[in-house]
Amino acid sequence: MNLEHFKLYTTDDFIFDDDFRKIVQESGHSDRLKVLLENLPEKRNEINIAVHVLRGLHVERFHQPYQRKKDLWHQILQAQKKQVRFMYFRYAASLLLLIGVGSAVLYIAAKKNVDKVIVANNPPSDNATLILADGKEVSISSKQSTVHFSSDGSGIVVNDTSGVAQAVSNDGLNQMIVPYGKRSFVLLSEGTKVWLNSGSKLVFPSVFKGKTREVYLEGEALFDVTKNNEKPFYVKTDVFKMKVYGTKFNVQAYLQDNAYSIVLVEGKVSMNINNSVQLTEVFLAPNQKASLTKGQGNFEINNVENTEIYTAWIEGYLTFVNEEVPDLLKRVSRYYNVTIETELPDNVEKIYGKLDLKDDLERVLDGIAFISKTKYKKEGNKYVFMAN
Amino acid sequence: MKEPKGIDQNEVWNNFILNGDLYALSNIYLHYYDLLFDYGQRHTSDKQLVEDTIQNVFINIIKFRKSISIVKNLNGYLISTFRRQLFLDLNKKKKTILTEQLPEEHFDYFKSPDQDVSDEENLGRLHLTIKQCIDKLTDKQQEIIFLRFEREISYEEIAETLNISVDSCYKSIHRAIKTVRSEAEKILEKRGNIFLCIWFRSAY
Structure with a gap:
């Protein structure tokens, strides 16, 4: 035991010293205390008082019998098994629902053959809507929808089962509008795959006839673009336009957000800000993220370790790394189409994790509150997060 | 631990x-x-x-x-x-x-599984004085001392747990211990050093 530093100690220093406390509190250490007293005669009084204070502060512990603890642990394991079974049933039920919705589309479309095909009686704004070039509107009530355009652009398959036909000669544009709370997948006629996130709109032709392939995006989408060097693919947003060289990337361009971003998974893209005086293109390499704040003239390029964080939403997961709680809640509010307000202090820690968006909203919010050590309450139709 | x-x-x-x-x-x-x-x-x-x-x-x-x-x-x-x-x-x-x-809700530092031991009449004068000093502290101060001295939790973690700043956590415990210590000093000065010897025999 090194005693040197004890020589300058006051009584309080002894009380607050971790080693000294251990010597006093742990049984079987009275020998060490004796050594201390013998070697520091001048500190006898201080040590004496410190020992009494610490001993006076010591309290007996409450404890459970070992068997009781074991029983309680087994109760947790039992609860765990029930949980797994419950999840299994939940997934089975959602599969049935999808099949049900699909056949309803087919049934109504076949029987009435009207321009407007409405799958369910929900108000149209709650459903994903496909507005076709010829003016037909297809309303899709399922939470996750798919729309496939056949290679000649005339056949359209909604949710894998129901077919809609339109004339190809039409040069107009199709629009896929996905409201908050819904997500959609669109397969374009030339094979490009587009996953549309909640609150997004994609405008595209049935077939790309000119020298380029151009689509317009509002919101968030993951593109997997079919390579075709003779017909470059362009994605336009309200603030920038990007050229794509056969590639996979995620674009965030919500009009109401001031921050736009592009994350490249593979391939190569270049961006140009609309009406920019600067004519030079900005190129992006895989695992890079370009961010743009509305009104600013430049993209900021950063490396991202894991692009999965930005694309996990297509699988129904929300992954977040070092994310501010209010930003995460903004994303969650879009997925579920609910209002979430925050009354959080600035010092709330950034959080890491993965949420299953197939879960009920409150389950997801419980998870966020648990991880971020915050709490929330429901006020009418909105949720309010606050410090715990 | x-x-x-x-x-x-x-x-x-x-x-x-x-x-x-x-x-x-x-x-x-x-x-x-x-x-x-x-x-x-x-x-x-x-x-x-x-x-x-x-x-x-x-x-x-x-x-x-x-x-x-x-x-x-x-x-x-x-x-x-x-x-x-x-x-x-x-x-x-x-x-x-x-x-x-309603389940009561406060921090009781000296609560003990063995009720007889915490019975105030059975405590020595010094022990009783310390207990009285602690009882006079706020619940939060008691909890800080408990976590730091009895459970060896760091100041940073206590501050996070109790939602206070590390600084106020640190000041609070030092102020409290100073009070307890000076009360203990008063009693021990009167008695002299014999007390420590008695403690040695009775402690373990």
Whole structure:
């Protein structure tokens, strides 16, 4: 035991010293205390008082019998098994629902053959809507929808089962509008795959006839673009336009957000800000993220370790790394189409994790509150997060 | 905390977090149970509620495993997570039961499983003075001293757990200990050093 530093100690220093406390509190250490007293005669009084204070502060512990603890642990394991079974049933039920919705589309479309095909009686704004070039509107009530355009652009398959036909000669544009709370997948006629996130709109032709392939995006989408060097693919947003060289990337361009971003998974893209005086293109390499704040003239390029964080939403997961709680809640509010307000202090820690968006909203919010050590309450139709 | 030799609880915890090994978690559960059980009972006399809260904490830990990061100090993590859950459960219970039956809610430093020992008449004069000093402190001050001295939780973690700044946590405990110490000094000065010898014989 090194005693040197004890020589300058006051009584309080002894009380607050971790080693000294251990010597006093742990049984079987009275020998060490004796050594201390013998070697520091001048500190006898201080040590004496410190020992009494610490001993006076010591309290007996409450404890459970070992068997009781074991029983309680087994109760947790039992609860765990029930949980797994419950999840299994939940997934089975959602599969049935999808099949049900699909056949309803087919049934109504076949029987009435009207321009407007409405799958369910929900108000149209709650459903994903496909507005076709010829003016037909297809309303899709399922939470996750798919729309496939056949290679000649005339056949359209909604949710894998129901077919809609339109004339190809039409040069107009199709629009896929996905409201908050819904997500959609669109397969374009030339094979490009587009996953549309909640609150997004994609405008595209049935077939790309000119020298380029151009689509317009509002919101968030993951593109997997079919390579075709003779017909470059362009994605336009309200603030920038990007050229794509056969590639996979995620674009965030919500009009109401001031921050736009592009994350490249593979391939190569270049961006140009609309009406920019600067004519030079900005190129992006895989695992890079370009961010743009509305009104600013430049993209900021950063490396991202894991692009999965930005694309996990297509699988129904929300992954977040070092994310501010209010930003995460903004994303969650879009997925579920609910209002979430925050009354959080600035010092709330950034959080890491993965949420299953197939879960009920409150389950997801419980998870966020648990991880971020915050709490929330429901006020009418909105949720309010606050410090715990 | 007295750790059994050769087992690093943080490593066991990481094994659960990374692999979902429930056997690893059962070790954590059994190892830390009494720490939480004791801490909870200093907040409320509702023993059943404390038991339920511990269950809730571990059920949540399993449920949200993938979202929980590896922690530096498991002691501090479990204590702060448990405390939060305890107050959530207490508030829930308050809403559902009659006011007369409200579980009390305060921090009782000197609560003891063996009621006879804490009986004030049986305490020595000095011990009683210390107890009276502590009883006069706010619940939060008592809790800080308890966590720091009795459970070896760091100032940073106490500050996080109690939602106060590290600085005020530090000042608060130093002020409190100064009071306790000077009271103890007054008594011991009158008696001289014999007290320590008596203590040596009676302590172990």
